[in-house]
Amino acid sequence: MILVTGGAGFIGSNFVLDWLAQSDEPILNLDKLTYAGNLENLCSLQNNPGHIFVQGDMGNDQLLGTLLVRHTPRAIVNFAAESHVDRSIHSPNDFVQTNIVSTFQLLETTRAYWNTLPTQAQKAFRFLHISTDEVYGSLDKDDPAFTEQHRYAPNSPYSASKAASDHLVRAAHHTYGLPTLTTHCSNNYGPYHFPEKLIPLMIVNALADKPLPVYGDGLQVRDWLYVKDHCSALRRVLHAGTPGQTYNIGGGNERTNIELVHTICTLLDKLHPKKDGQSYQTQIRFVTDRPGHDRRYAINAEKIERELGWKPAETFETGIRKTVQWYLDHSEWIEHVQTGSYRAWIEKHYTEPA
Ligand code: NAD
Ligand code: TYD
Numbered sequence: 001m002i003l004v005t006g007g008a009g010f011i012g013s014n015f016v017l018d019w020l021a022q023s024d025e026p027i028l029n030l031d032k033l034t035y036a037g038n039l040e041n042l043c044s045l046q047n048n049p050g051h052i053f054v055q056g057d058m059g060n061d062q063l064l065g066t067l068l069v070r071h072t073p074r075a076i077v078n079f080a081a082e083s084h085v086d087r088s089i090h091s092p093n094d095f096v097q098t099n100i101v102s103t104f105q106l107l108e109t110t111r112a113y114w115n116t117l118p119t120q121a122q123k124a125f126r127f128l129h130i131s132t133d134e135v136y137g138s139l140d141k142d143d144p145a146f147t148e149q150h151r152y153a154p155n156s157p158y159s160a161s162k163a164a165s166d167h168l169v170r171a172a173h174h175t176y177g178l179p180t181l182t183t184h185c186s187n188n189y190g191p192y193h194f195p196e197k198l199i200p201l202m203i204v205n206a207l208a209d210k211p212l213p214v215y216g217d218g219l220q221v222r223d224w225l226y227v228k229d230h231c232s233a234l235r236r237v238l239h240a241g242t243p244g245q246t247y248n249i250g251g252g253n254e255r256t257n258i259e260l261v262h263t264i265c266t267l268l269d270k271l272h273p274k275k276d277g278q279s280y281q282t283q284i285r286f287v288t289d290r291p292g293h294d295r296r297y298a299i300n301a302e303k304i305e306r307e308l309g310w311k312p313a314e315t316f317e318t319g320i321r322k323t324v325q326w327y328l329d330h331s332e333w334i335e336h337v338q339t340g341s342y343r344a345w346i347e348k349h350y351t352e353p354a
Contacts, residue, residue, distance in 0.1 A: 001026040002238075003073040005058040005106065006080030008033060010193045011130070011227055013041035015079065016051065018231040026050040028071050030064070032057045036083065040333065040342045041192045059102030061109045068113040075126040075238060076110055078103065081165075084196055085134075085158045089291060092157035099161035100168070103129075107172045114178060127180045128238050129169045133223070133248070134159035135184065138294035145223075145298035146184070148246045155292050179243035183234065186250040186299045189319065190227035191326045195337060198222075198257065199320075202264050203327045204334055206280045207272070212265075216289030218258030221296040225251035226319035229312035236310045247308070250299025253316035258284075260320075267324045 002019075006012040007029035019027055026049070031037045033055050045051040052071075056063045058080050080102070082088065082095045107127070114125055136146040137153030154160040172178040187198075195204040202212050233249040241247060255263075265280035274280060304310045314322070327334065336342040 001028055001071055001073050002075045002077060003028040003030060003067070003071065004077045004079060005030050006037070006078070007031055008037035008039050008041060008053075009079060009083070010036070010197075011188055011230060012079035013038070013192050014190065014227045015077070015231045015234060016042060017044070018228060019235070020045060020048060020050050022235075024050065026052065028052045028054065028067065028073060030054050030056055030058060030067065031080065034082070036194055038192070038194075038337065038342045040336060057102060059098075059105035061105055064106065064109045065113065068109070074121070074124060075128065076106075077128045077130070077234065077238065078106060079130050080106075081130075081162065082158070085156050086196070086290060088156055088158035088161070092161075095157050095161040099158075100164045103165040104168050107168055107178070111172060111176055111178055123179070125179055126238055126241075126243070127169070127172070127178055128234065128241075129166065129180060129182045130234070131166050131182050131184050131246075132159065132162050133184050133186045133250070133297045133299050134294065135163040135166060136297075139221075139296040139298055141296065143296075143298075145250075145300040146248060147300045148184070148248055148303055155294055173244045181237055181241040181243065182246040183237055184246065184248045184299070185230050185233075186223040186225045186297060188225050188227045188230050190323050191330075192333075193227075193323075195334070198260070199264065199323065200327065202261055203268070203324060204338070206265065206268055206283060207327075207334075210283070211285040212261055212280070212283045213285055213287040214258055214261055215287060216293060218261070218286065219256050220293060221254050221256055221298065222260075223250050223298045224253040224255060224260075224316055224319070225249065225299075226312065226314040226322075229314055229319075232313070233304060233310045236308045237304070240308050242307075247304045248299045248301050249304060249310075250301040251312045251314070251316065251319070252299075252301065253319075254296075254298050255316065263320060264324060267321060271324060272328055
């Protein structure tokens with residue numbers, strides 16, 4: 001089996017669902033269930049014995065140590081993190097604690113377990129760490145996209161804490177020989193995305209007749225990756241990546257924020273017209289910029305394509321249409337996230353003891 005951390009979050013839950021849709025190999029899902037963890041994302045797996053959920057902190061060495069001995073996973077995929085830049089600006093402490101300290105503890109407990117494995121199992125073991133393109137810093141308009149060789153230049157408490165965790169993963173490989181893999185993906189989008197991030201926030205606010213807040217001039221550029229394409233890339237890296245290597249994963253879809261918000265409004269105008277006959281664009285508001293706002297991210301994903309044969313399946317046009325439609329079809333999920341009642345769902349359905 002494999003163990004994932006943070007498998008109740010946005011990317012983690014998509015990964016768990018995809019994994020079990022394509023493989024019989026069970027998955028042990030260790031998630032602390034912060035505000036960003038939502039077990040309702042995984043309700044379709046409720047009677048699936050291939051999904052074992054444990055609520056807990058990846059930094060809890062006793063808990064993790066017990067789980068590793070009990071379940072002997074052949075790989076760990078580390079999604080768990082504090083992931084929202086705006087929150088990192090207001091309360092960076094949580095980011096240092098989770099992304100640096102708990103990741104370090106996860107590595108230490110993993111290493112202790114890995115040391116006990118027979119030689120063949122040690123060789124086959126993988127620790128896949130999910131990082132971000134934000135560790136590379138900000139690009140100017142005409143700069144080439146980030147390659148894996150780009151220098152680290154994180155600008156926010158979020159990206160600085162992710163950069164620190166990447167260095168700890170790198171050190172675990174170089175110093176102790178732990179077979180690690182690190183991936184740097186661009187901005188993900190798709191189902192189960194918590195509506196504090198740009199795309200789900202715009203859809204949810206548009207439908208609720210609320211303002212669509214665009215930071216600064218709205219000309220910042222992000223490179224969008226459909227979450228299921230990200231999951232297929234991770235499966236590929238886990239299967240065929242070379243230990244100690246890093247891989248960029250991107251969708252090749254650079255868009256300015258304002259362009260993206262216009263696209264969402266146009267799709268909603270078609271799929272779910274406003275009752276007053278106006279466009280959702282009338283709800284757009286330019287608001288004060290985020291401090292230290294990175295201007296542009298862009299991923300060069302040639303290495304993963306060349307070495308592992310991975311390419312995204314979705315274009316931005318197909319991915320964003322599916323995403324908008326998913327939110328239109330899941331009003332109950334939106335409501336539970338907004339009212340906080342997804343937490344009650346966890347209390348009602350969560351039974352697996354640690
Ligand atoms: P998310 O915030 O939606 O989910 C994070 C999950 O981790 C939650 O379920 C939370 O409960 C869990 N968690 C937090 N602290 C934990 C701990 N100490 N122990 C166990 N579980 C814990 O994040 P996401 O958007 O799914 O991102 C997943 C990973 O991908 C993160 O490492 C993030 O840095 C990285 N990433 C995300 C994006 C993106 O666009 N979302 C882009 C690049 C990289
Ligand atoms: P976000 O989804 O927070 O991801 P990240 O900061 O990790 O790239 O933001 C994506 C872009 O959208 C970023 O340039 C900030 C901008 N943004 C807005 O303009 N308005 C918003 O309300 C949010 C949440 C983000």
